Amino acid sequence: xxxxxxxxxxxxxxxxxxxxxxxxxxxxxxxxxxxxxxxxxxxxxxxxxxxxxxxxxxxxxxxxxxxxxxxxxxxxxxxxxxxxxxxxxxxxxxxxxxxxxxxxxxxxxxxxxxxxxxxxxxxxxxxxxxxxxxxxxxxxxxxxxxxxxxxxxxxxxxxxxxxxxxxxxxxxxxxxxxxxxxxxxxxxxxxxxxxxxxxxxxxxxxxxxxxxxxxxxxxxxxxxxxxxxxxxxxxxxxxxxxxxxxxxxxxxxxxxxxxxxxxxxxxxxxxxxxxxxxxxxxxxxxxxxxxxxxxxxxxxxxxxxxxxxxxxxxxxxxxxxxxxxxxxxxxxxxxxxxxxxxxxxxxxxxxxxxxxxxxxxxxxxxxxxxxxxxxxxxxxxxxxxxxxxxxxxxxxxxxxxxxxxxxxxxxxxxxxxxxxxxxxxxxxxx
Ligand code: XLS
Ligand code: NI
Ligand code: NI
Numbered sequence: 470x471x472x473x474x475x476x477x478x479x480x481x482x483x484x485x486x487x488x489x490x491x492x493x494x495x496x497x498x499x500x501x502x503x504x505x506x507x508x509x510x511x512x513x514x515x516x517x518x519x520x521x522x523x524x525x526x527x528x529x530x531x532x533x534x535x536x537x538x539x540x541x542x543x544x545x546x547x548x549x550x551x552x553x554x555x556x557x558x559x560x561x562x563x564x565x566x567x568x569x570x571x572x573x574x575x576x577x578x579x580x581x582x583x584x585x586x587x588x589x590x591x592x593x594x595x596x597x598x599x600x601x602x603x604x605x606x607x608x609x610x611x612x613x614x615x616x617x618x619x620x621x622x623x624x625x626x627x628x629x630x631x632x633x634x635x636x637x638x639x640x641x642x643x644x645x646x647x648x649x650x651x652x653x654x655x656x657x658x659x660x661x662x663x664x665x666x667x668x669x670x671x672x673x674x675x676x677x678x679x680x681x682x683x684x685x686x687x688x689x690x691x692x693x694x695x696x697x698x699x700x701x702x703x704x705x706x707x708x709x710x711x712x713x714x715x716x717x718x719x720x721x722x723x724x725x726x727x728x729x730x731x732x733x734x735x736x737x738x739x740x741x742x743x744x745x746x747x748x749x750x751x752x753x754x755x756x757x758x759x760x761x762x763x764x765x766x767x768x769x770x771x772x773x774x775x776x777x778x779x780x781x782x783x784x785x786x787x788x789x790x791x792x793x794x795x796x797x798x799x800x801x802x803x804x805x806x807x808x809x810x811x812x813x814x815x816x817x818x819x820x821x822x823x824x825x826x827x828x829x830x831x832x833x834x835x836x837x838x839x840x841x842x843x844x845x846x847x848x849x850x851x852x853x854x855x856x857x858x859x860x861x862x863x864x865x866x867x868x869x870x871x872x873x874x875x876x877x878x879x880x881x882x883x884x885x886x887x888x889x890x891x892x893x894x895x896x897x898x899x
Contacts, residue, residue, distance in 0.1 A: 470812070472553050473819060484815060489826035491555060496788065496833050504825055505797030507558035507599040508551055509758075510565040512771065512803035513814055514543045526809040536568035540583050548590040554818055558597050560647075560799050562604035563634055569608065573626060577633055584637050591641065598643040599797045600692065600728075600756065603630035606651030606700065616673040617653040617666035617705070624669065631677055639686040644795035645756055646681075647728050648674065649694035654701030667705060671719035678724050690795060691721075692728035692755045695744070697737040699769050708737040709747040716753075726755030730801055731783070732762035732769050741779060745786035754786075756796025759821060773802040773821045777898055780828030781835075788829075788836050798825060831897045840897070844890065 475493075476485035491501040517525030531542035543566070551559060566587065567579035591597065605615035605627045613619045615627035638646050653670055655661040674691065681689045693716065695706040706712045709727055716722050727748045731741040748754040761774045774780055787793060800821050804813045835841055851857040856873050859865040865873075 470553055470815060473555060473815065484812075484819070486819060486823055486826070488823040488830070489819075495829055496836070498792070500826055500829065501555075501557070503792055503829060504822075505558060505599070505794065506556045506822055506825070507560050507797045507799035508547070508554070508556050508818065509799055509801050510543075510547060510559060510561035512801065513550070513818075514547050515565050516803050518804075518806050518809055520806060523806075526806055527804075528809055528811060530811065536570075537579065537582075540567050540579070541586060544583065544586045544590060548594055548596065550814065551596050552594055554815065554822075556818070556822075557595070558599035558797050558799070560598075560600050560602075560801075562602050563630060563637070564604035564607055573629060580633060580637065584640060588641055598638070598641045599799055600645035600647045601634055601638055601641070601643055602647040602649065603627070603634040604651070605630055611652050614652045614654070614666065616670045617655075624673075628673060628676060631673065632680055635677060635681050635684070635686060635689070638689060639681075639684055644688065645690045645692050645728075646677070647692045647694055647756075648677075649728070650696060650701075650704045650706045652700055653706070654698075654704035656702050658703075663705075667715065668719075670705065671715070671721065674719070674721055674725070678721070681724075689724075690755055691725045692796070693725055694728040694730060694733070694758065695737070696730070696733040696769070699736070708734070708739060709744040713747070713751045713753060722751075722753070726753040726796075728756045728758060728796070729754070730758035730760065731774065731779070732760050732771055732801075733758075735762045735764070736767070736769060740782070742782040742786050745783060745790070749786060749790050754790045754793065754796075756793060757783075757787075757798050758801035759798045759825065760800065760802035771801060771803050772805070773800065773817045775820055775824050777824055777827050777831070780824050781831040781898055784825070784828040784832035785835055785841065788832050835894075835897050840893070848885070 470484070474485055475490040476482055476487065478487050480487050489500060491499060493500050495503055516527065518527035519525040531539060531546045533539045533542065547559065563580055567576065567583040569576045570579055605611055610623050610626060611618070613623065616624055618624055635646060655663065677691060681687060693706055693712050695708050695712045696704050697707045698704055706715065709729060712727055716725050729744045729748060734741045734744040745754055759774050760771045761776055761779065763770050763772065800818060802821060804817045808817065852861050856865065
């Protein structure tokens with residue numbers, strides 16, 4: 470595989486970008502600076518393509534029987550992949566990069582060895598860590614959860630993994646650390662003390678903040694990643710709004726923001742842009758897990774994003790947020806089982822990157838022409854003057870509003886003409 474280059478929309482080379490042109494300037498920044506793409510280690514280098522009905526199918530030339538050897542092969546393969554793809558960031562769970570072995574101690578030693586190798590590669594290539602996280606869901610000890618476990622010994626192991634994760638983040642110069650709920654939630658409320666479990670999770674997050682400060686890693690942004698279900702029937706960090714009220718309740722908003730995933734939004738019955746809008750309103754849009762779900766399926770299919778319409782609306786929120794640094798756009802996405810060749814890893818990432826590039830450009834045009842801004846200004850114009858501005862400024866109360874209403878009860882509403890607006894929106898996409 471050669472290095473993937475931008476060749477323009479007319480290119481028929483499948484191993485070329487047709488829209489993602491890293492050096493092209495969009496709204497004052499290059500696409501590369503705006504989008505900050507990241508590869509997810511788990512889906513790209515550890516996933517074997519198996520599903521509940523069949524064994525792994527993925528052809529990968531780093532597979533061997535010796536787990537440590539394989540972990541090293543993966544580091545080699547991954548940095549070759551990042552460089553050839555032209556992606557500057559990557560993300561991983563502790564379990565993705567190093568084998569657990571026989572004990573927690575052995576796991577930590579394996580992690581030290583592998584992260585030394587990763588550090589070397591980072592130094593050689595300039596590729597950076599977007600975020601890392603502790604996988605506190607795949608080990609069988611987490612059967613009742615991790616920080617929400619009914620077993621305090623399990624809580625301790627989970628805390629040790631978080632500590633190690635923060636140490637690794639410091640070692641590799643990570644700017645963000647993700648907490649995705651995993652098994653933090655419940656199957657049965659009848660045997661669950663939800664209040665205690667949520668308080669314990671909050672306690673762990675405070676310990677994480679304290680420890681990051683203690684080791685001089687106080688720049689680290691913690692990111693909570695909402696998801697409504699899967700693996701648990703009910704996940705505690707259901708969606709952006711639920712997660713923000715959790716963070717506020719437990720006084721965690723100073724150091725925590727959200728990592729929002731497109732497919733998690735749709736599982737929660739929201740759109741990706743809805744979740745981003747909620748996060749923005751709390752000044753808590755931290756990073757994005759880019760993928761898409763299948764509206765006909767009810768689980769986290771983690772498909773590569775190819776839906777330009779949805780990505781454009783997400784990019785509108787992204788630009789409203791002034792970009793996403795120090796977060797990024799991480800492809801938390803896996804190739805379909807039928808795309809089992811090595812080269813599919815390139816094709817899938819190219820598809821996702823081109824889709825985001827098109828979404829970014831469409832959203833930039835929407836922003837430059839003030840299409841949605843004007844629409845909203847006009848729609849809410851009644852709050853600019855008169856009684857509306859009294860409501861906004863706090864001058865109005867129930868009595869003044871009542872006397873106003875009695876005099877103005879001949880209310881006139883305006884049509885939204887939403888069909889015409891949606892048709893105009895299509896002009897930005899096609
Ligand atoms: C699972 C999550 C997970 C997080 C990282 O659904 O998306 O992959 O991003 O733990
Ligand atoms: Ni994710
Ligand atoms: Ni997910």
